[in-house]
Amino acid sequence: MDDVAALRRFNRAYTQRIGVLDDSYLGTGRPLGPSRFLFEIGTQTWGVLGLRRRLGLDSGYVSRMLRQLESEGLAVVEADPNDGRQRTVRLTPAGRREWRRLDQRAERLAQRLVAPLSDRQRDELDTALATAERLIRAATTQFDAVDPRSADARWAMDQYFAELDRRFSDGFDPTGVYDTDAAALRAPTGAFVVLRSDHETLGCGGVQRVDDATSEIKRMWIRADWRGAGLGRRLLEHLERVAREHGRSRVVLDTNGSLTEAISMYGRMGYQTIERYNDNPYAQHWFAKDL
Amino acid sequence: MDDVAALRRFNRAYTQRIGVLDDSYLGTGRPLGPSRFLFEIGTQTWGVLGLRRRLGLDSGYVSRMLRQLESEGLAVVEADPNDGRQRTVRLTPAGRREWRRLDQRAERLAQRLVAPLSDRQRDELDTALATAERLIRAATTQFDAVDPRSADARWAMDQYFAELDRRFSDGFDPTGVYDTDAAALRAPTGAFVVLRSDHETLGCGGVQRVDDATSEIKRMWIRADWRGAGLGRRLLEHLERVAREHGRSRVVLDTNGSLTEAISMYGRMGYQTIERYNDNPYAQHWFAKDL
DNA sequence: GCACATCGCTGACTAAGGTCAGAGATCGTG
DNA sequence: CACGATCTCTGACCTTAGTCAGCGATGTGC
Missing domain, CATH: 1.10.10.10 (Winged helix-like DNA-binding domain superfamily/Winged helix DNA-binding domain)
Incomplete structure (x- = not known):
């Protein structure tokens, strides 16, 4: 090794x-x-x-x-x-x-x-250290299960909703979702995790029950400046693991067409396009994966 | 800053x-x-x-x-x-x-x-850390004045002579140079320095008196795997500083045509080609610089 | 062969960094 | 309002890491 x-x-x-x-x-x-x-x-x-x-x-x-x-x-x-x-x-x-x-x-x-060091070498050192720091922080990022009503969870979700509002062509209206999530994304049938590094929150995601065999993945979000560090993949794997621990054999999720990075990641991670399974007005694509 | x-x-x-x-x-x-x-x-x-x-x-x-x-x-x-x-x-x-x-x-x-981390990220981390380590070690390399007869000096010179022997078309014969150097590259009119990082010797170089106004730079060598880290430039600057401390206003040096990296560095550092000033059989280029 | 330096060892000492148990105040829950 | 849990604080205690002076053995230069 x-x-x-x-x-x-x-x-x-x-x-x-x-x-x-x-x-x-x-x-x-x-x-x-x-x-x-x-x-x-x-x-x-x-x-x-x-x-x-x-x-x-x-x-x-x-x-x-x-x-x-x-x-x-x-x-x-x-x-x-x-x-x-x-x-x-x-x-x-x-x-x-x-x-x-x-x-x-x-x-x-x-x-x-x-x-x-010369100026050029100093630049080289800066770049190398910044790269190393990013990777090391990504590697040591913690996935903490938290209550969806906690301050950290709320902050992360707010960031997520704000981004949706910017990216969706008709914006995004979060009215009511806090209460729904607070109920659905909790033990014993659901979960909510935040990604933490140092005292920063880098992302979040949750799972909730659909039926005894199926969980739905919700609110997956990684901070814009931390994308590309593999956190999304690991978060998805983590949430799948949680779903398995809940005894599910299948996960589903929906997404909006504007979230292109997410869509391509779902493809890479083995998700298949399925028929619309809910009435989420923002959803345009539906995916499923057998665990 | x-x-x-x-x-x-x-x-x-x-x-x-x-x-x-x-x-x-x-x-x-x-x-x-x-x-x-x-x-x-x-x-x-x-x-x-x-x-x-x-x-x-x-x-x-x-x-x-x-x-x-x-x-x-x-x-x-x-x-x-x-x-x-x-x-x-x-x-x-x-x-x-x-x-x-x-x-x-x-x-x-x-x-x-x-x-x-993914395999690709691990590779990225390796590269970044190796770069950073190299630069940090280069930055903290020590320039130690030593006696040219000391073990470290002798080891570095042996490496240097072995490289000359490989690179010169007719080889290089070190007979007699140890004694000459031992006398010339010492205080008060000369000096010999080795570059150290951890317990490794990364290079060496010396100056000796030509006349009261002039020093000659000799035995400049950087370990092959440490070239490109700016140590050559710093060593040359260091030796020029030593010459100034000896009260000289000019440094000269000679070199063989096969040492192309060295020759281009002398050019970058402000050295001018001059006429042959010695009878060194291996020398093919002669340089000088006013301090 | 002498003076002096160097090296390693020992005893005596110290500060730093931390652990642990228990007391007192305050909070959340029923 | 009672009960258990939580947080802070204090006193007592401990190990670690290190410093310093001085001694005896050995080496070096003259």
């Missing part, structure tokens, strides 16, 4: 050198942990719980770091107005200054690192 | 995920330090001093780690036969087994990471 040799070679070469970027946290008179944490807070107000989950840190450890940042006047921790158990954190002006300092340190280190 | 935005974005995306590759050292029932050290020893016999320098570790810390590896029967530490103060270390069969285990762990982690 030489598949991953390049990855491993790169990793060894990289961590030794660019690990230096993390050293930008050093020499700030503050240990690495709190520095990194401060940097992660950045300019937003975060729920402490979410931040902790994202960084995978222990509750006690985070609490102590917050006390330290507070005592240095860099951050303020307040109760979450919606949930008195949770707390939120944001940087004070002094904290933001410190954040900028760290940011500039990292910037300078990065610049010093590429300084010996 | 958006120059380094891609680098920084990549770094954030990468370290969070591929940092996982370093976690392959974890769960071995041994702390990270000794594991990493064991892996670094690998299949060779190393001088403890060299290993320590390479990894930048404290003498006491290393000593303790060696005692631990010894007590677990993974490594043997012996006196260096050439220097009773120094010690050497190598892995026992059990140590090599442990090394293979770590290697396989990292391999599996890397494979799992890229598993969701």
Whole structure:
């Protein structure tokens, strides 16, 4: 298996050198942990719980770091107005200054690192790293089952509907679909998943029951700037797997003629054109696949 | 300066995920330090001093780690036969087994990471990472002034002479040049530098005095598999800088007609053809540049 | 053969980074 | 309003990773 040799070679070469970027946290008179944490807070107000989950840190450890940042006047921790158990954190002006300092340190280190390269080489490096980042993020994108009424699901669906509205010749009217979806795209007979990378939502999709043997795939959407990274294929495979887990032997879906990329993907993935099976006014093509 | 935005974005995306590759050292029932050290020893016999320098570790810390590896029967530490103060270390069969285990762990982690990608995407990732690795290593290559009689210098010159022998139509006879170079390419009137990346030597080059106003550039060589990464240009600039530091206002050099890449680089770098200035039997072109 | 440098080892020490259990406050549900 | 669940915080504790000074053995230059 030489598949991953390049990855491993790169990793060894990289961590030794660019690990230096993390050293930008050093020499700030503050240990690495709190520095990194401060940097992660950045300019937003975060729920402490979410931040902790994202960084995978222990509750006690985070609490102590917050006390330290507070005592240095860099951050303020307040109760979450919606949930008195949770707390939120944001940087004070002094904290933001410190954040900028760290940011500039990292910037300078990065610049010093590429300084010996020619302009053309720097462009080449930019391109290579952007490509690698995209692929690595695509590879590590998570498919999370969520409630269709959750904030993430709602956001993704809104993006999806907005795009439909732009692309369909007569626009798209989402009236009523939230409620329908909320009921249909849930366990035990349905599901809704969002694609997540870092704290970004990259896409969504759902399945719902048609009859005991059949599920319908709905609301499949990938963010425009993430298309072509293979996420659509993997999402479709994922939803088919979910349908199988629901005991179905067949999936169906409908689509509008303007969604050409989607239509060609369905073809590649083994979907066959079938007769109209519903009265969706926006649908112009109907597909099915045996699982 | 958006120059380094891609680098920084990549770094954030990468370290969070591929940092996982370093976690392959974890769960071995041994702390990270000794594991990493064991892996670094690998299949060779190393001088403890060299290993320590390479990894930048404290003498006491290393000593303790060696005692631990010894007590677990993974490594043997012996006196260096050439220097009773120094010690050497190598892995026992059990140590090599442990090394293979770590290697396989990292391999599996890397494979799992890229598993969701299609074959085409994996190829794309390989290419992007190989490009990035090459550029990053090129950018961080060190130019170290060394004695021309040192082992590294000797190795690089041997490579260089072997290549000349292959490329010159009548071959190349290095008899006597080692002694001449040993005298000429040294402080205070000369210099010899080797290009290093990790523990590899990627190239070499030297300058020697011609007269108080003039230095000659000699033995410029870049490893064949590292050409095109801009190292030649940087080496030439480096040697010109050294000549300036020696108070020279002009550099000269000679070359053989078969070294076409070198000749075109001299042209790009502002060198002008001049008359024969020496009786080097292999030289067919002579160049000069005012500093 | 002497002075001095170098190398490895040991003991003593430290900071960083983190884990764990339990207490107290608050929320959601019936 | 009672009950269990959830979140934060604190105190106690631990390992890891590393530093530093000094000692003894060995090498190098004169």
